[in-house]
Amino acid sequence: xxxxxxxxxxxxxxxxxxxxxxxxxxxxxxxxxxxxxxxxxxxxxxxxxxxxxxxxxxxxxxxxxxxxxxxxxxxxxxxxxxxxxxxxxxxxxxxxxxxxxxxxxxxxxxxxxxx
Amino acid sequence: xxxxxxxxxxxxxxxxxxxxxxxxxxxxxxxxxxxxxxxxxxxxxxxxxxxxxxxxxxxxxxxxxxxxxxxxxxxxxxxxxxxxxxxxxxxxxxxxxxxxxxxxxxxxxxxx
Numbered sequence: 460x461x462x463x464x465x466x467x468x469x470x471x472x473x474x475x476x477x478x479x480x481x482x483x484x485x486x487x488x489x490x491x492x493x494x495x496x497x498x499x500x501x502x503x504x505x506x507x508x509x510x511x512x513x514x515x516x517x518x519x520x521x522x523x524x525x526x527x528x529x530x531x532x533x534x535x536x537x538x539x540x541x542x543x544x545x546x547x548x549x550x551x552x553x554x555x556x557x558x559x560x561x562x563x564x565x566x567x568x569x570x571x572x573x574x
Numbered sequence: 575x576x577x578x579x580x581x582x583x584x585x586x587x588x589x590x591x592x593x594x595x596x597x598x599x600x601x602x603x604x605x606x607x608x609x610x611x612x613x614x615x616x617x618x619x620x621x622x623x624x625x626x627x628x629x630x631x632x633x634x635x636x637x638x639x640x641x642x643x644x645x646x647x648x649x650x651x652x653x654x655x656x657x658x659x660x661x662x663x664x665x666x667x668x669x670x671x672x673x674x675x676x677x678x679x680x681x682x683x684x685x686x
Contacts, residue, residue: 465616493674502578502665502677503617547616560630561607562675564616 462486465548465565474574478535482548482565485529489550489563492524494533497545497567506546507533538572545569578678580666586684587656594652595681599668606649607675608641609665610634617665623649624671656685 465482472478480494491510495503507522509515515522521534531550535542548565579598587593599606604625609617620639621631625646635641638656643649653660663682667675 463616500679500682502667502679504677505674508674549616560605560622561619561632562617564618566614566616 460485463548463550463563463565466568467566468568469571470568471571471573472538474538474540474572476538476572478538478542478570478572480533480535480546480548480568480570482531483529484531484550484563486550486552486563487526487529488552491551492522492531493549493562494520494522495547495549495564497547499544503547503549535570538570540572540574543570543572578666578668578676580664580678580681582681583679584682584684586686589658589685590655592652592654593656593683594650595664595666595683597649597651597666597668597678599648599666600676603668603670603676604646605669605671606643607667607669608649608651609667611663611665611680612661620651653683656683658685661685 463484493508494506496506497503509522512524512526519536523532545567547567549562551562581596607622608620611617619632620635621641623643626643638654641651663680665680667677669675
């Protein structure tokens, strides 16, 4: 079993739809949760991060973490064609001193927002 | 500063040849990471450096792979005797001691 499982997609939604992207994990030591967006032929870019259970909102994006269920989600409201990309969840153990080291990624979900 | 720079962007090589990739991190970042990403998969950790010290290596990094970061600045990743299974995107990232990664655009390796 992989440490991080991500709904593979692909997802195709009409412009303006609400998108839900999900990951589950098995390692209870993960404390740092991230969502990355990756456009074709580019490196991943950090969208959102959180350390705690609950919701974190940033514009049209909301990251949700449920540590008791080992489940994280990313919601995109009012989706736009420019949101079309691969979305990757990533997690790590938060080391003493707060320094991050290796990230464990999900497999990614390819999202297409149709105009 | 223009971010993390990786060269070349694309490399095509014949099976059995050696290849070397270069990564130039953001100058004030003392941590540097290498990941490998195959089609339809997320990036997988290979190794990371803190300054010039290589602090962790994945089991994915076989003895044909070697990474260096002389003087704690740029880094190179060399693959010897390439195999078709080495075909992937090789991503470099850098970060400060406490902070988030910045990824480069990657080097896409095709072994024919």
